[in-house]
Every structure is written in C-alpha cells, then in structure tokens.
Amino acid sequence: MKTNRKSDLAKREERTAYKLLLPALIILLLIAIYPLGQVFYTSFTDRQFASGQETEFIGFDNYRRLLSVTVQQLEPLVDEETNQIVIDEETAKVIYERPIDVLPREPIRYREYRQFNLMGNRYVLGATDVDFIDAIKNTLVFTVTSVFLELVLGLGIALVVNSNFKGKGVTRTAMLIPWAVITVVSARMWEWMLAPNRTGMFNMLLDRFGLTEGSIAFLASSSFQLPAMIAVDVWKTTPFMALLLLAGLQTIPDELYEAAAIDGAGPVKQFFSITFPLLKPAMAVALIFRTLDALRVFDVFQVLLGQSEYSMATYNYFQLIGNRNMGLASAIGVIIFIIIFGFAIIYIKSLGVEMDETS
Amino acid sequence: MRPHKTFRQRLLKIGFYFILLIIFIYLLFPFYWAVNSSLKTEAQLQMTPATMVPRDPATGEFAPTLQNYRVVFDNQQFVRGIMNSTIIAFSTTALALVAGSFAAFALGKLRFRGKKPTLYLILAMTMFPQVTVLAGLYAVIRTLSLPALISLILSYMIFTLPFTTWVLTSFFRGLPMALLESAQVDGATPFQTFYKIMLPLTAPALVTTGLLAFIAAWNEYLFALTFTSIEPTARTVPVAIAYFTGAVARQEPFGEIMAAAVLVTVPIVILVLVFQRRIVAGLTAGAVKG
Numbered sequence: 001m002k003t004n005r006k007s008d009l010a011k012r013e014e015r016t017a018y019k020l021l022l023p024a025l026i027i028l029l030l031i032a033i034y035p036l037g038q039v040f041y042t043s044f045t046d047r048q049f050a051s052g053q054e055t056e057f058i059g060f061d062n063y064r065r066l067l068s069v070t071v072q073q074l075e076p077l078v079d080e081e082t083n084q085i086v087i088d089e090e091t092a093k094v095i096y097e098r099p100i101d102v103l104p105r106e107p108i109r110y111r112e113y114r115q116f117n118l119m120g121n122r123y124v125l126g127a128t129d130v131d132f133i134d135a136i137k138n139t140l141v142f143t144v145t146s147v148f149l150e151l152v153l154g155l156g157i158a159l160v161v162n163s164n165f166k167g168k169g170v171t172r173t174a175m176l177i178p179w180a181v182i183t184v185v186s187a188r189m190w191e192w193m194l195a196p197n198r199t200g201m202f203n204m205l206l207d208r209f210g211l212t213e214g215s216i217a218f219l220a221s222s223s224f225q226l227p228a229m230i231a232v233d234v235w236k237t238t239p240f241m242a243l244l245l246l247a248g249l250q251t252i253p254d255e256l257y258e259a260a261a262i263d264g265a266g267p268v269k270q271f272f273s274i275t276f277p278l279l280k281p282a283m284a285v286a287l288i289f290r291t292l293d294a295l296r297v298f299d300v301f302q303v304l305l306g307q308s309e310y311s312m313a314t315y316n317y318f319q320l321i322g323n324r325n326m327g328l329a330s331a332i333g334v335i336i337f338i339i340i341f342g343f344a345i346i347y348i349k350s351l352g353v354e355m356d357e358t359s
Numbered sequence: 360m361r362p363h364k365t366f367r368q369r370l371l372k373i374g375f376y377f378i379l380l381i382i383f384i385y386l387l388f389p390f391y392w393a394v395n396s397s398l399k400t401e402a403q404l405q406m407t408p409a410t411m412v413p414r415d416p417a418t419g420e421f422a423p424t425l426q427n428y429r430v431v432f433d434n435q436q437f438v439r440g441i442m443n444s445t446i447i448a449f450s451t452t453a454l455a456l457v458a459g460s461f462a463a464f465a466l467g468k469l470r471f472r473g474k475k476p477t478l479y480l481i482l483a484m485t486m487f488p489q490v491t492v493l494a495g496l497y498a499v500i501r502t503l504s505l506p507a508l509i510s511l512i513l514s515y516m517i518f519t520l521p522f523t524t525w526v527l528t529s530f531f532r533g534l535p536m537a538l539l540e541s542a543q544v545d546g547a548t549p550f551q552t553f554y555k556i557m558l559p560l561t562a563p564a565l566v567t568t569g570l571l572a573f574i575a576a577w578n579e580y581l582f583a584l585t586f587t588s589i590e591p592t593a594r595t596v597p598v599a600i601a602y603f604t605g606a607v608a609r610q611e612p613f614g615e616i617m618a619a620a621v622l623v624t625v626p627i628v629i630l631v632l633v634f635q636r637r638i639v640a641g642l643t644a645g646a647v648k649g
Contacts, residue, residue: 009543010470012548012549013469013470013471013549014469014470014471014472016465016469016548016549016550017465017469017470017471017474017549018465018471019550020461020462020464020465020469020550020553021461021462021465021466021477023457023458023461023462024458024459024461024462024520024524025462025477027454027458027513027516027520028480028484028516028517028520028521030499030513031492031496031499031513031514031516031517032484032487032492032517034495034499035492035494035495035496035498035499036491036492036495037495038492038494038495038498038499039491039492039494039495042494042495042498049501157382160375160378160379160382163375165375165376165379167379171379171382171383172635172639173632173635174383174386174387175386176628176631176632176635176638176639177386177387177390177628177631178386178389178390179631180574180624180627180628180630180631181390181620181624181627181628182577182578182596182597182600182623182624182627183578183580183597184580184597184598184600184601185597185600185620185623185624186389188600188601188603188616188617188620189389189390189392189393189617189620190389192392192393192396192613192616192617193389193392195613197407198407198408198409199404199405199406199407199409200409201392201409204407204408204409207408208408214407214408235385235389239386240642243639243642243643244642244643247639247643292486292488295488296488296489296490298490298580298581299580299581299597302580302581302584302601303580303601312490313490313581316490316493316494317493317581317584317585320493320494320497320585321585321588326494326497326498329493329494330494330495333490333491333492333493333494333495334491336488336490336491337488337491340488340491344486
C-alpha cells in the first residue's frame with residue numbers, strides 16, 4: 001500500500017515536471033530546433049524568397065560557391081620579339097599575366113582575392129565568393145584581436161578595481177556604463193567620433209597633436225576599417241570581461257597573498273604563482289563567452305560598414321534580405337555554426353573547462 | 360631610509376590614481392562626447408576643430424542647445440521605436456520568466472526521467488549562435504505570417520529563455536528540499552508548492568534574470584532588422600537609430616542621432632546603476648565557480 005502510494009506520488013511529480021517543461025520546450029522547438037533543421041535542409045537547395053521559381057535540391061553547390069578557393073601560379077609576361085621578361089619601366093618590377101587569364105571559370109567563376117610571392121614565384125589566390133572569404137577572414141581577425149585586447153585590458157581593470165582604494169564602488173559602477181549602452185548606439189557614437197574630418201573627435205585630437213592632417217577616413221579606408229570595428233567592440237565589452245574576471249579575483253582568499261608576502265614573494269611573483277593560476281577557470285569561461293559572441297558579430301559591422309566590408313553575420317543578412325537567396329544564406333548559417341562549434345570544442349578541450357555544474 | 364620609502368609609496372599612489380583616471384576617461388569619454396554633441400546645433404557640429412563643449416561659433420562662448428532633443432521627440436519613427444521596444448522587451452521578459460521558472464522548477468526540484476538530457480539541451484542552447492537560424496526562423500515567420508512584434512518576442516526567446524532557465528534552475532536547486540516535502544505532506548500538489556512556496560523565494564533571481572533579459576531584448580539588432588524589413592512600423596529602437604535620418608534630406612543628422620542615443624541609454628544606465636549588484640551577480644552566475 002505504502003509503496004503504491006509512493007509510486008503514485010512519484011508519477012504525479014513526473015507528470016507535473018513534464019507539464020512545467022512543456023512551454024519552454026515548445027518555444028525552443030519552434031524558434032530554434034525546427035529552424036535549425038530547416039537551415040540545414042535549405043542549405044542544400046537553391047530556394048529563393050518570394051519568387052515563383054521552383055526550389056531544387058542542389059547538393060553541396062551552395063557550399064562550393066561559398067568556399068571554393070584555388071591557388072594559381074602567374075607566369076611573367078614575355079616579350080614576343082626579344083623573348084625577354086617584360087619589366088615595368090617605372091617601378092622596375094616584373095609584370096605578370098593577369099589573374100583573370102589563369103583563374104578557372106568552370107563550373108563557377110573564380111575571382112582574384114590576393115596575390116602573393118613565394119620562392120620567387122608569383123601566385124594568385126582565387127575564390128568563387130571573394131566577399132565571403134573576406135568575411136571569414138575579417139571575422140577571425142576581429143575575434144582574435146578584440147578578445148585578446150579585451151582580456152588584457154579587462155584583466156588590468158579588474159586588478160585595479162580589486163585593490164583597496166577610495167572610490168572602488170564608483171569605479172565598479174562606471175564599468176557598467178559601456179556595457180549598458182545599446183550596441184547600435186555605441187556604434188553610432190563611435191561613427192561620429194571617427195568622422196573623416198576635424199569635426200570628429202579622433203581627427204581633431206590627431207591634428208591637435210600634430211600627428212596627421214586630421215582627415216583620416218577611419219570607416220572608409222580599408223586599412224582602418226577592421227581596427228575601428230575592434231576599437232568599438234573593445235570599448236563596449238571590456239567591462240563585461242573585467243566584471244567576470246573581478247568576480248574570479250574575489251574568490252581568491254587573501255590569506256594566500258599574506259602567506260606569499262611572508263615568504264618574500266613580490267607582487268609580480270604573486271601574480272604569476274597565485275593570481276594567474278587561480279584565475280584560470282574564470283578566464284577560460286570569460287574567453288569562451290566572448291569568443292563565441294565575437295564570432296557572430298553583426299551590429300557594429302552592419303551599422304558602420306554596411307556592404308563595404310562584411311563579417312560572417314552581415315554577409316548572411318545581406319544574402320538573405322538583400323539578395324533574397326535563402327539557400328545560400330542557409331549555407332552561410334551552417335558554416336558559421338560549424339566554425340563556432342569548432343571554436344567551442346577547441347576551447348573546452350584545451351582549457352579543460354568543466355561546463356557541467358550539475359550532477 | 361624612512362623618507363625615501365614614503366616618497367616611493369606616494370609615487371606609487373599617484374601612479375595608481377593616474378591609471379584609475381585613464382580607466383575612467385576610457386570608459387566614460389565616448390558617452391560624454393555623445394552628450395556634448397547632442398547639445399550642439401548643426402553649425403556647432405560642423406566647427407573644426409571639434410570643441411569639447413558646445414561653443415558659439417562666433418564668440419566661442421559656452422552655448423548648449425536642446426534643439427536636437429525637441430526634434431527627436433517629434434520624430435515619429437523614433438517615438439514608435441521606443442514604444443515597440445518597450446512592448447517587446449517587457450513581453451519577452453515576462454514570457455521568458457514564466458516559461459523559464461516553470462522549466463527551472465521542474466529541472467531544479469522535481470524527479471523525472473530525461474532530466475539530464477534536458478539540462479544539457481538548455482545549457483547547449485545558452486551558447487546557441489542566433490545568426491545560424493536567421494534564414495530558417497525568417498522562413499517560419501513568413502510561413503505562419505506572424506506580425507513582426509510577435510515574431511520578435513518569440514524569437515528573442517532564443518537567447519533569453521535558456522539563460523533564464525539555467526540560472527533559475529541552479530537557484531531552485533539551492534532551496535531546501537524540506538520545503539517541498541513539508542508542502543507535500545500538507546497535501547499540496549507539486550504545482551501549488553511551486554507557485555505558493557518556491558516562487559516567492561526566488562524573487563531575487565527573478566529580478567536579476569528579468570533585468571538581463573530585458574536589456575538583451577532592448578539591445579537586439581539582427582532579428583529586429585531582419586524581421587521588420589517588410590514592416591517598418593514595427594521597428595525597434597536600435598533599428599530606428601541605425602536608420603535615423605533628418606526631417607530634411609541632408610548630411611546625417613548626428614546631433615539628433617546623439618540626442619536619441621543619450622535618450623535611449625540614460626534609462627538603461629539608471630536601471631543598471633540601481634540594480635548593479637544584482638546584474639553583476641547575474642552576469643557572473645554560472646560563469647564563475649566559487
């Protein structure tokens with residue numbers, strides 16, 4: 001009788017649990033799991049938005065179009081009469097044949113991405129979708145650089161705020177302000193500070209210190225675009241990094257430092273033998289969060305660079321909304337997913353993070 | 360020896376406060392610059408070199424103006440954006456808290472088969488890159504022909520619901536089991552136990568996760584831009600600010616944009632400052648183990 005009652009209770013508890021889980025699971029199924037399946041499936045089709053055209057299954061064509069790269073050697077041009085290599089008279093450099101002549105056109109046309117020299121030969125790197133290859137490169141450079149800078153600056157700020165001084169509370173409060181600014185808003189704030197003449201804060205300062213003429217087009221010239229994106233992101237997210245690291249620092253007991261000081265260890269030694277190793281778990285988690293976040297960067301790129309330079313996410317948006325090419329956009333989504341997944345695996349393996357707190 | 364040491368200490372102290380000053384300038388200056396620019400007229404904005412405070416172009420005297428703020432409040436798109444964002448952020452928060460606390464109670468306190476896989480699913484979802492499902496979600500929304508506001512509220516569950524569930528689960532788990540058992544002995548159903556006894560106890564965690572969900576929803580741009588592309592009246596604040604153009608077609612009206620930027624940032628900053636302890640705790644919850 002007693003066991004029966006108990007199993008009744010257990011059954012009732014189980015039923016309640018399922019009922020309570022149902023809303024969350026239905027929502028996640030509708031907005032995440034089903035669309036994810038849809039994206040995987042659509043990535044193998046040529047589906048277009050709002051077109052009468054029949055959708056066809058095209059296998060890996062979208063992926064091939066996005067990711068195909070080739071390296072071709074460029075031959076120096078030879079003068080037909082003298083049989084000598086043609087040299088540019090002004091620059092005294094060897095003239096090579098045009099990349100368009102060597103890059104394959106079938107089945108998909110390759111375009112020039114970069115030229116480079118290796119072992120005395122000239123090569124051209126061609127890609128079928130130069131913009132996407134560029135978007136991957138931009139995103140990776142952006143991610144690695146900004147996350148690294150955020151870690152260094154965040155650690156510096158966290159160490160400063162963790163020491164005892166008057167105004168500690170105010171500083172910690174100030175740290176939250178960049179975090180609270182909407183990303184789009186911070187992008188536009190920086191857009192104005194980066195204005196290409198002396199109405200902009202940066203050009204005004206550079207001019208005042210006599211470093212430049214004060215007319216750098218930070219957002220239009222290709223050598224400043226990525227650094228500008230990184231600067232905006234670092235400003236906005238360093239506080240988040242600092243907060244996570246600060247929380248980690250506060251878990252390190254003071255006794256350890258006291259003991260180390262008695263043993264004659266200086267601040268530098270204390271940092272590397274106590275702070276750094278004990279902060280590693282917090283750093284690992286902060287790094288994972290920030291890296292995965294940076295890999296899907298959208299807001300700053302979309303607002304500040306639009307279609308002049310892409311991140312993976314803004315290229316996805318452009319193909320979906322601008323080109324209405326749903327198949328291709330889906331394939332981009334899948335590629336982003338795989339890249340992010342890859343990073344997550346690498347992190348978890350190499351840092352030995354224990355993500356599971358439950359038993 | 361002694362004077363030398365105090366000199367050294369003083370130097371260290373000065374160095375420390377100097378670093379602190381640099382940190383402060385770095386964190387706050389861009390926002391100051393936005394406030395400064397929002398108080399300038401078009402003519403003052405075009406002054407070269409740019410001035411650190413609004414100055415009269417002729418006399419150089421301090422001359423701020425509230426003109427930009429007046430224009431922003433008259434801008435229908437912006438005002439509608441604030442309304443849309445408010446509706447969306449509140450609804451997202453409410454839905455995430457209801458569905459999330461239901462799920463979290465089950466995961467944190469009840470025994471049932473399939474608990475572990477569900478937990479793993481939720482945890483994996485907290486890392487889910489939204490951009491991956493952009494195309495698929497857009498297709499779902501178009502198929503169901505959902506209005507943009509509803510589709511944004513639903514799609515924001517992708518990043519609010521798993522996080523809310525995860526944090527609340529660990530909170531529920533921390534509550535004593537005796538509460539649940541004594542309620543059961545008193546004849547309460549598990550659901551009654553949940554909303555009469557457990558839920559009031561989780562109020563602090565609800566506030567924390569609710570705030571973070573609200574801010575995340577207020578901040579979101581990718582889905583907002585995509586799903587309002589065919590329904591401009593549903594644009595949220597970030598989209599409105601990204602598309603901000605003046606009443607007259609001319610150069611980008613940065614004075615107005617900065618005024619709008621300040622207006623949408625100040626409430627969030629106040630919210631964050633009031634609840635800073637909770638927010639820091641929420642941000643670090645689950646991320647850092649004690």
